[in-house]
Amino acid sequence: MHKRIIALHVLLLILVPVFAFGQTLFQNLGGQRVGTAVFPFLKIETSAYGAGLAGAGVALPRDAASVFYNPTAISHLPKRDLVLFHLDMPADIDYDYFAFSSPFGRISHIGFSYGALHMDPMMETTEYMPFGTGRTFIYRDEFVALTYSLKLSDRFTFGTTAKYAHETIDDLTMGGIFLDFGTLYMTGFRSLRIASSLTNFSAQSRPTGTYSKTILDQDGEAVVADSLEFQSFSPPTTFRLGVGYEILESDQNRLTTTFQLTHPADYAETYAFGFEYLYRNLLSIRYGYILNKDGFGFSIGGGLRIGLPGGIKLRFDYAFTQTEYLTAPQRYSIGFSL
16 A cells, blocks of 8 residues: 555656756756746745745745645644734735644645735836826735645645635735645655645636737827737746654754645745754744845744644744845744644
8 A cells, every 4th residue: 555655656756857947847948937927925935834934835834824835734734723823024015824734534635725915005106107197006915725735645735725815905805715725745754745736736827807008299298009918927826845864853952854846837946944843842043045046045033932822832933034125024924723
């Protein structure tokens, strides 16, 4: 049985990236793919735990928010789990997110998550009125997702997520359905595990409606010259392959290391590794580093676990990501194991 599971996992590791790269979603634009995908907010990490490890979280099923990297994560959570997350971004933009997971029967789990990237109303400006038209508009990205994960054996887990994402910019809207797929295999050699995922798989999307192209007439008045449809672009599909391993594991101490290869549709491949030290299942310190991603380098983070009456465990997690541009993002989350 285990040989079949190993063969199935290896087959998935081979076929998933081949299938993904063969689609028009992964266009070969030679390194000039930045900005070619819609719904880029779906790539923003919603796990303070994983962000502290430079995003190398595909093989680390730690909480309900880990479904960002791999939908199989929730199958390795023994209890119901709830995570509330917040990210401060430049220009007074905020990202709020929550995720919930629960056992569903003997060998399966279900999860629900929601995220919203939002900001206060912005003053409208045009090329003819650069100081404002007197009206404001809103910008908002959000998604809602349902996850199902199944333990096919004591070593192999498969999971999938279906999500609907929606974007609003003033009176323009765009929506789409996305799918995530993931696997996680416990090799049987101590705690060594191998995991892979394909996230945000979908068809191309474009905003609804048309775009009115305007020009100035002889009197200097703006007139509509043409009405054009918006162009379609690929989704931010991402393939991840990683490993996780506990170098040290005892009642008092645990040292975890992880490595991950990430291949996004709109960027070059990146490589990330991370370490977490957990003391007495109470206090943790994390460090990670990412390679081949312009403007990014190390990440640091930490967490605190507190036991509450009734068997409830309370968690606080924090992550800081070093960047060369704009403001370095800081992520905060609070979690409950119920």
